[in-house]
Amino acid sequence: MVKVSIGVPVYNVEEYLRQCLNSIMEQTFTDFEVIMVDDGSTDNSFSICQEYVAKDNRFKLIHQENKGLAGARNTCIKNMHGEFITWIDSDDVVDNNYLERLLEVQAETGADIVKCAKKHIRGNNVYYITNYDNLYKMYENNNQVINFQKLDILLDAIDSHLAIVEFWGTLIPRRLYKGISISQGVIYEDQGNKFKLYLQSKKNILLLEQLYGYRIREGSIMRRQSSLEKELDDLQFYTYNWDKLVYYADVSNYNVEKIRETYIEKLNDLYTDVNLGEEDNKIYREAINKQKQKLQRYWNM
Structure with a gap:
């Protein structure tokens, strides 16, 4: 059994996909598998995924008709074999020590769930870095590690005050996913599903190292006028x-x-x-x- 299964749902991200997959290939921790689910892409995303399957046997590719992000996650989960699961969105990137640090913190703390901090990227550059010291100033910070109470995290699914509700950037034991299905056809599917895992967890850690690069796509930052x-x-x-x-x-x-x-x-x-x-x-x-x-x-x- 591999140590970590990395889930990468893929849909029409040809412009950014190689950056994402290259950042995974460059990980300092190497005992992992990558489950890529192409969710009915109409661009060259599927072909790009095939390139990585051909050159690295840790990469696995599944193609399906479009079911949406939650449906792609469910297909990933069904085909994962690792002790732990982590998610990387196909237009994002991770630092080369992303897996190494998440696993180190999990081993040091005995946490069920470990999440790292993020930085915002645009193009090839860091666009914005959150002031996490200010965001989490009310919590005890032990060497860049915060131990959250379960209730605080569950309430975050409602008011998002902690910014930790997302699936990506998180290391979770595969056993916690047993019997869980990600609800399909739901917008804000992170918010509406991740709490199922937190309800089963006993210890939840946030690592304040910004190991995950969350992409701000051109046009995505334009806010529509309220209606x-x-x-x-x-x-x-x-x-x-x-x-x-x-x-x-x-x-x-x-x-x-x-x-x-x-x-x-x-x-x-x-x-x-x-x-x-x-x-x-x-x-x-x-x-x-x-x-x-x-x-x-x-x-x-």
Whole structure:
């Protein structure tokens, strides 16, 4: 059995794919397999993946009809054999000691889940580096390692205050994925699925070394003007994921009251965060109130 399975979902990323796969080939830790799932790409991504399969037997390639990111992740999981799993998005890159450091920290701490910090890249250059000292100033920092309480991480699936909800940049034992399927057809699929793993974990570590390069694509940083339709869509996506979190916490009998409380607080925050006209604000407020009423009926509040 290999030590680490690296999942790389691939869809129409020919411009960036070689940079991603080269950064994996250059890892200082070498006992890994790469499971690439081409999710129905219409560009040259599949052919590029074939190049790496031909020159490195650690790279495995699966082609499927388009199922979306979650569907590609599920296919990856079914074909993984490593003791640990990590995810690298196919337009991102990792430092050459990415695997080595995650494994070292896992061995030193005995953590179930280890996540590293990220840097933003554009083209071949570092574009933006988050001030993690400020972001995590309320947590004890032991030699660039923070030990998070499980509840803090689960609440992050609602308010994203810790910026650790993503699948990528994380080392997780494959045993925690047993019986878990990544929900398909869901926007913000990280937010709506990773908490399933955290509910099973006992110790969760963040390594403040920026080993993961998260790509800012040209055009992706342009924010659309706020509109009622967009805000209502986002509200639907958010609440769908949060409803799942509450359900799983309830089934697991884990701090469900605190999670519900944070859910309601976040609904109130959503209203104050949008910038709509008077009539649209009224419609948006009504949508939030309907969601709160639904929750109160469900929870018998």
